[in-house]
Each structure stands twice: as C-alpha cells, then as structure tokens.
Amino acid sequence: MDFLLLLIATGLVSGAAYGLIAMGFALIYKSTGVVNFAQGELVMLTAYIAFSLSNTLHLSFLPLVLVTVPISMAVGLVLERVFIRPMLGEPIFAIVMATVGLAVILRGFIIIVWGSQPFNFDAGISSTVVMIGTIPFYPAQLYLIAALALVVLAMWLFLRFSRYGIAMRAVAANETAAMLVGVSVSRIHALAWMLSAGIAAIAGLLFAANFKLAPDIWFQGLRSFPAVILGGMDSVVGAAAGGLIIGVIENLSQGYVGEGMREIAGFIVIILVLMVRPFGLYGSRDIERV
Amino acid sequence: MKKTTLTCAALLLSATAYAADPGVSDTEIKIGDVNIMTGPAAFVGKGFSIGTKIAAGEINAAGGINGRKIVVITEDDGYVPARSFQALTKLLEVDKIFALNGTSGTANVLAMMPLITENNLPTIVTQAPAALVYTPVRPSVFTFGASYEDAFYAQLKYIHDNLAAKDAVYGIIRQDDDFGKEVEAGFDRAVKEFGVTAPVRVRFKKGTNNFSAEMAQMKQAGVTVLANGGIFAGAANILSEARKLDMNIQSAGVWSEGIPASAALSAPAGYNFLVGDYVSLVGPANDKFKLLAKKYASDEEIAAISRYTYVSYIGLKTMAEAMRLCGKDLTRACTIEKLKGLKNFDTGGLSAPVSFDNPKQLSGTSVGVYQYDAKERTFKALADFKQY
Numbered sequence: 001m002d003f004l005l006l007l008i009a010t011g012l013v014s015g016a017a018y019g020l021i022a023m024g025f026a027l028i029y030k031s032t033g034v035v036n037f038a039q040g041e042l043v044m045l046t047a048y049i050a051f052s053l054s055n056t057l058h059l060s061f062l063p064l065v066l067v068t069v070p071i072s073m074a075v076g077l078v079l080e081r082v083f084i085r086p087m088l089g090e091p092i093f094a095i096v097m098a099t100v101g102l103a104v105i106l107r108g109f110i111i112i113v114w115g116s117q118p119f120n121f122d123a124g125i126s127s128t129v130v131m132i133g134t135i136p137f138y139p140a141q142l143y144l145i146a147a148l149a150l151v152v153l154a155m156w157l158f159l160r161f162s163r164y165g166i167a168m169r170a171v172a173a174n175e176t177a178a179m180l181v182g183v184s185v186s187r188i189h190a191l192a193w194m195l196s197a198g199i200a201a202i203a204g205l206l207f208a209a210n211f212k213l214a215p216d217i218w219f220q221g222l223r224s225f226p227a228v229i230l231g232g233m234d235s236v237v238g239a240a241a242g243g244l245i246i247g248v249i250e251n252l253s254q255g256y257v258g259e260g261m262r263e264i265a266g267f268i269v270i271i272l273v274l275m276v277r278p279f280g281l282y283g284s285r286d287i288e289r290v
Numbered sequence: 291m292k293k294t295t296l297t298c299a300a301l302l303l304s305a306t307a308y309a310a311d312p313g314v315s316d317t318e319i320k321i322g323d324v325n326i327m328t329g330p331a332a333f334v335g336k337g338f339s340i341g342t343k344i345a346a347g348e349i350n351a352a353g354g355i356n357g358r359k360i361v362v363i364t365e366d367d368g369y370v371p372a373r374s375f376q377a378l379t380k381l382l383e384v385d386k387i388f389a390l391n392g393t394s395g396t397a398n399v400l401a402m403m404p405l406i407t408e409n410n411l412p413t414i415v416t417q418a419p420a421a422l423v424y425t426p427v428r429p430s431v432f433t434f435g436a437s438y439e440d441a442f443y444a445q446l447k448y449i450h451d452n453l454a455a456k457d458a459v460y461g462i463i464r465q466d467d468d469f470g471k472e473v474e475a476g477f478d479r480a481v482k483e484f485g486v487t488a489p490v491r492v493r494f495k496k497g498t499n500n501f502s503a504e505m506a507q508m509k510q511a512g513v514t515v516l517a518n519g520g521i522f523a524g525a526a527n528i529l530s531e532a533r534k535l536d537m538n539i540q541s542a543g544v545w546s547e548g549i550p551a552s553a554a555l556s557a558p559a560g561y562n563f564l565v566g567d568y569v570s571l572v573g574p575a576n577d578k579f580k581l582l583a584k585k586y587a588s589d590e591e592i593a594a595i596s597r598y599t600y601v602s603y604i605g606l607k608t609m610a611e612a613m614r615l616c617g618k619d620l621t622r623a624c625t626i627e628k629l630k631g632l633k634n635f636d637t638g639g640l641s642a643p644v645s646f647d648n649p650k651q652l653s654g655t656s657v658g659v660y661q662y663d664a665k666e667r668t669f670k671a672l673a674d675f676k677q678y
Contacts, residue, residue, distance in 0.1 A: 003506060003510050006502075006506045006509075006535075007502075007503055007506055010500075010502030010503065010506065011502075011503070013500075013502065014500045014502065108328075111328060111329065111330070111332065115332070115333070116328075116329060116330050116331065116332035116333050117333045117551050118522055118523045118526075118551070118552070118555055119555075120526075120554065120555055120557075120558060127558060129533075129534050129536075136534050136535060136536065137534070138530075138534055207499075211499040211500060211523065211527055212499075212523040212526055212527060212555055214330065214522065214523045215329075215330045216330050216497060216523075219497050220499070250503070251502060251503040252503075254503035254504065254507075255503045255506055255507060258492065258507065259493065260466055260493055260494070260495065262494075262495075262498075262503065263495050
C-alpha cells in the first residue's frame, strides 16, 4: 500500500511540473493557434534567470518568485516582439518553425551565458524531508504541487472574469470577430507570451529546485507535450490536469511494470484518449461549418 | 649536369617523404584534438583541453620533442558524431595534423575511425576507452583506460569486502544503452562472484531527471548496495531520492562523478559514494600536477581541473614519448611503432604505468577506488590501482 501511495505521490510531483509546463503551451496555443516548440527552452531560460537572481540577491523562495516572474514576463514579451510579431499574418506552420529556431537559439544562448555545468539550486527552499502520513516529500516537491494549484486557480479566474482574459477567449474563439469588436489581437498575443513565460518561470524554478539546474531542462518541454494533448491543446486548465494524469500513469507503470514503461505509458494513454476524444479530455470540439 | 639532376631528384624524393607525413616541420608538430567544447557536456571537453594545454606547455618548456614544439589544434564536435567526422576532416585537410590525442565520446571516435585508419593517424583514445574502440584493433589506434565493467566491479568488490553487511541486498540502476550494459556487466560479475542477492535491476532512458518510481522500487526491494549508473545530475537525483526514502545504502558510481562539479551535485544527499577510476583523483601525484598546472594554466582553468584533465595530459605525454623515441626523422609509421613497443611509461602516479605492448594496444586498465566525503566535499583513495 505504501509503495502504491509513494508512486502516486511522486507521480503527482512530476505531473505538477508537466502540468505547469503544459499550461504554458496551452495558453499560447489558445490565443495564437501556434504550438510553441520553444516552451521547454523558455522554462530553462527562466530557471537560469531565477538562479542568477538567487545568487545575486540572496532571496528566499517567495521574494525570488516575485522578482523572477515579472522579469520572465518581460523576457516573454521581448521574445514575442522580436521573433513572433514580425511573422504575424504568415502561415501558422512558418510561425511554428520560427519557434523551433527560437528553441535552438535559446539553448545555445543559455550555454554561452551560464556554461554547461549543472548546478544545485535550492531556490531558497529547505531540503528537510517532510512526512505526510507515511509518504516522504521534499518541501520543493510540495511547493510544486501547490504552485500548480495556485496557477490553475489564478488562470481560471483570469480567463473567466478579467477583461483581458475574456478578450483572450474571444480571440481564441474567433480572431476576426474579436478584431471587429475592437480587441487588439496583437496585444492579446503578446499577453499570452508574457503569461506563458511567467508560468514557465514558476515551472522552471521549481523543476530546478527538485531536479538540479542543467542545460537539458528544455527536454521537459517535449516530455510535457503529452499532457497538453491529453488535456486539450486549447484548455489551459485541462493541460494542468493532463500533466497530473500523465505523471501518475508514468510512475505507476514504471513501478509495477518497469523496463522503460515510464517512457511510453503516457503516449499509450494519449493514443487511447485521442481515439475517443480527438480534442483531448477538456479541449473544445472544433466545428467547421461549410 | 648529371650530379645536379640527381641532387634535384633526391630533394624531390625528400619533399615527397615529408608530404606523406603532414603536421611536422623543422620547428613544430601539430597534434589534433576533437572535443566537446559546446553543448551540455562541454565541461568534459574543457577539462580535457586544460590537460592538453598543460602537457604541451611542459613539453615545449623542456625544449619540445627533439627541438620541435608541440602545437595543439582543437576542434569542437559538440558531442555529435557527424560533427566529429567533419572536425577531423578539417584537422587533416586544412590544419595537416600529425597525430590525434582528443577523440570525444565513444560514438564520436567510432565515427572518426575510417579517417584515422585511412590516414594511418597515430591516435591515443583516453576519453572513451570502450571495447568497440579496440575491437577490432586498428594499427594506429591506442586505447588508454579501463572499462566501466571493471570500474563497477572494483567498487562493488571493495564494498563487499569492507563496507557492506553480510546480508546486503544489491540493486542496479543504469542507462538503457551500451554504456549501461557495461555497467551492468560489472554488476553481474560482482553479484555472481560474491553470491549475493540482487532482486532489482532498473533501466532508464538517457536524460531522465525524475527517479522517484525507480528508487521506490529499490526501497521496496530492500536494496542496501546500489550500483548507480546515472551521470551528472542524473546520479545526484538518484541519491537525492534515496535520501528522501531514508535508504541506508553504499553507492558505487560512474567515474564522471569524480569531477568535482558533478560530485558537488550529489553532496546534499549526504552519501559518501564510491567511484572507480583509471586515473588518480587525489594524492601526491595530483598535488604535484596542480603545482605544474600553475605554470601553464590560468586560475580559472586550474579550478576546472578534473579527471578529464589527467587523461588528456597522460595521452599527450605518452604520444610525445613515442615521438621523442623516433628522433629527428619523425614519421607516423615510426610513432606507431614506438607506441606499440611502449612499456611501463611513467605517468607520475596519475595512473598505472602505460604499456601498449599487447595485442589490443590497450593500457591503463587498472582501476583505483575512491570515496567522496559529502561533508568535506573531497575524495579519498580507498584502493590503489589494480587489475580486476
């Protein structure tokens, strides 16, 4: 029983990381129709920014988050302005390819600036093991789960009740109609990149605090992709749920079946789910009228 | 007239002879180095290049090799085999190197092998001493280093003989690739020879960060001796999970964990893990080397000295010895001949003496065992170099 609980608990931890990264994917896709293949690199870049801020300012966790997130949002805005805005009006495929190029640039940039050596990065979080019942956790693991819950709540409130959130949904539903009623689509696109970078910062900071800071963190972007597909490409909250589901399934399959099942279990689930719901668990059914 | 013609012919023949062995002039010898200077594994290549720089500095300060200075030309391959091939092509065709010391990883040296054999290029492989490098034996390729199998067996033997309880339970976690298979071969040998219980073997894909399920399996199986086949952050994350699960383990690790920066990643977990290596990590030889390094390397480079620095230093010093034995008439054929005959070349205690006078042209297979002190963040030697 303890073994099962341990697998589920640690699966939720890795799932929370997947979920946060997946939310960043979904947010940009929902607002712009673009799959941002540089999302993993954005997570890595913001993690390194947090690392530098932590070393320079010697901040504890909460102040570090409060400083890192706005800076990361500004980075997201700059990336959107420099790499994506000039592509506005181009075919979606061309913009997606631009994000692939951006990913490669960011990977190289990070190694040039911070080097290739991995680092310990506690992000101001204690490393004393905490017991919840019989299950041990590092505090950073609990922070990761809590961060996912808070970000999901904040995004739900933002998309449902704020003016910009409603405008974002309007752009996602029908970009032309949104423009006709006076929504600045380019501003919404920029906002999506900013929010996505802000979420990436939280994900990157906590991922590095749990699993070291190294220039291969970008790979988590690809590993989180099944969560977005499962939750629904255009469902920000669904992506978070998808992350948790994938995290738990990966751990259970590794724990009980082993032999590399962790790597393929998530994809098996995706194939099964997509056979039944091609738009994901929480995605919108795409109706095309002809 | 006849005499002049003969003289011209002799000069032409002599020029042709030099042209057959590029990279050697009256004043210098060009040595190539293909290495990982960019990408996530760049610190391996950078550590290696420091050793090359120190060796070249020391040799040149002592007058070079029979009056010729060593010039090292490094090309980056980013750890990508296709780029290794391109890099060596450039070194051969543009820079006209005489011999090769840095050869990057296993797949990389294998990618370069057709060029090495085609050009009869004297090559010492010190970074990736895998069996595939010396099987089959290529006449111009000399391999320095032990196998992962021996390195893990040596550590597990030390643990079995000195540290583990009689009822110890052994477990292995290793990468799902050729490197992981070598690690498991050492584990298998140890388990079979010691007659111990080994109920759990876990494989993982390269690049895995989260080992929670894998270590839960280890905890479930009651593992007390762990063969940790993770590298860099992976190895540290494995030990971090073990600590969270309050596992009382003795851990054997990959020699890359002997790099100070890599060992520091594992330090917070608090385990005094072991490492088996074919070069010395601590001791008088290393202290002496660091004094030498001060003459030829910057403070920043000295701080980045790692086991890869020692292997490249040994590689270039060995190559230099073979070239020295050739005298003034330095050719690739002579260098290869002298390397083949090399016996008990002293590396100043940085490794067991180098001898390539064996059918595999393989040396440095003796392994020393070291233990990391997680509190002090230092290594100590547990067992001297020994053939396992």
